[in-house]
Amino acid sequence: MSEIYRASTTAPVNIAVIKYWGKRDPSLNLPTNSSLSVTLSQSDLRTHTTASCSPTYNSDSLLLNGSPQDTSGSRTQACFRELRSLRSELEKSDASLPKLSTQKLKIVSENNFPTAAGLASSAAGFAALVRAIADLYQLTATPTELSRIARQGSGSACRSLFGGYVSWEMGSAADGSDSLATEVAPSSHWPNIRAIILVASSAKKGVSSTSGMQQTVATSELFSHRAKVLVPERMTKMKDAIKRKDFAAFAELTMRDSNGFHATCADTYPPIFYLNDTSRAAIRVVENINAAAGRSIAAYTFDAGPNAVVYYLAEDEGAVAGVFKGFLGEKEGWGSERGGKVKVVEGKDLDENAVQGLKDGVSRVILTGVGEGPISVQDHLVDEKGEAVAR
């Protein structure tokens, strides 16, 4: 029986505080602006991936949460090709190495969070895929070098190769060689950032979006001003706020950038709306929480969907997550280890319509915080015979 080669990793979700929106090169996933994210803890949200290869495999395959995925798409193919190329170089320099670069790949992946939650899982997914294959191939590439490859799978995946606070520098080279992720600060630099995710109920379904960031690039007349002028300024200020651990500055930049990103979506023709009435209710309650505190202790941000991610500091847990627990305590999610520890705090001067809007429109909450980058694990999702492990 032929040998089965395996490597497994977990990789985190990241939620940007300076948003990626718009590609200057759609095939290479080269962005129109730099972006910056917080990596979230894998105990709450992670993808677990095993990469394996064997001369016995007949074709490349990818199983996600038990469902076969198409691997023929250009994004997955680009990752496979780049990683095989690096492996091939290694093999050429050391003839004793097994010729893994010529074998088919079997990838098995599982998320520890429901896909239905509408959380961007492609970032964690491609980061785990690239990291696991790189480990399988015993590549010496650094996370920044691997970020060039993960970016081609899914733009924001490049940021999930690091823990803590991560920037994706847009670069300027036509081949994308300098469009890479780097660590702004490790999780240990500012470990007490927490987040509560308010997952919008799919029952409260909004009107479908004619989606696509490239429509924004092509039609929004406000977009280029954001990409060229506003984001570069914010990137500098955000890195500085993180270095100084200045939460109020971090919060204001985060909220302004989310607002500005969704403004350019609304300015797209036809307009793209990701925020719904539930999202706007979350914004108002965050404003109420900050007004009651007399300073910015909570910061909302929204990706391309209605779920609010609200960042706060551990020391303000009661005043932020506790207030949400006060009126959303019946929702799913508080039973987690983090959720159970949150003390209920009665909110001051909350907008009644906003509170009712969240009660009606939030289906579950997820409590999490800043966390580490990909972690190599020995828990393989492919067994020694090369079969996917049944779970």
Next chain:
Amino acid sequence: MSEIYRASTTAPVNIAVIKYWGKRDPSLNLPTNSSLSVTLSQSDLRTHTTASCSPTYNSDSLLLNGSPQDTSGSRTQACFRELRSLRSELEKSDASLPKLSTQKLKIVSENNFPTAAGLASSAAGFAALVRAIADLYQLTATPTELSRIARQGSGSACRSLFGGYVSWEMGSAADGSDSLATEVAPSSHWPNIRAIILVASSAKKGVSSTSGMQQTVATSELFSHRAKVLVPERMTKMKDAIKRKDFAAFAELTMRDSNGFHATCADTYPPIFYLNDTSRAAIRVVENINAAAGRSIAAYTFDAGPNAVVYYLAEDEGAVAGVFKGFLGEKEGWGSERGGKVKVVEGKDLDENAVQGLKDGVSRVILTGVGEGPISVQDHLVDEKGEAVAR
């Protein structure tokens, strides 16, 4: 018994297709950008105002829909002062004229539409007030000259002094002397523009907006690009579209400008949201209608509120208003003369969530079209004894 002097007028509502948002001088209501509107028919929406003066009146007063209004505010005072000043000049040049400029004013006003509908009534209100007093004083000032005064009452009121298609040129003088309304084209030039207004139910109340255009000016980093670059380009294109009676161009400019205006509101810090899920549903249905027609036959626009105003041409009434009647036929408003004539048309490929959103969120419809400017009437709301007429 002393003589009672009276003059009465009706004045129209106008709905901008290039929006006014932001003041460069708040006390003079000088805008940061020019704007352009369509005057709507007074048979559907109008303010009826009688201005009267008499030596027997003890104080200035204003009665709106039977309720006494405060006249001490700087906006109303500015209008009174400017108009009295013009009357005073006339009196100086002709000693035989009665000294109306020294008498107190009694103004009585009525709207033919419910205030609760959330339609900007201040434009029609101040236009009627200024026009009625100018008639009372027998001023020779042109509508453009009077627009300088009405603008100080309510910015967009200056556009309600004309019928048809009206621009408000922002001007550059510090005293506002060149910030005036002018006729782009009379109603007769392009008489077949129609509009359906979808009044959003107050039961579907959104989260309150932290309002204020000056917050946008102060905090939106996208706003100045709109005001300085985008609006001037659109003003030129819109005037051209109106001159050529090119509805598709008119429609696209109207929708883009509404989108861009609401984008800068969303970019305000904290963000201002006027559109709710009902508004977004209206946008999707207009997109569906245009997709079915293969060209832009309907154009949505939203002022500072959730009500959609949808412009279309009389020849497309069925394909636009008829489609709305198809699923909103039970709502109030179709019983009007215009509404009764609209033939129901079954929409093609309508977004089901959007249709449901409008069924849930629209309380009434108003059918109207382009119309005339203020009209002098003999139906006085103040009787010969100087008393408000009971209605």
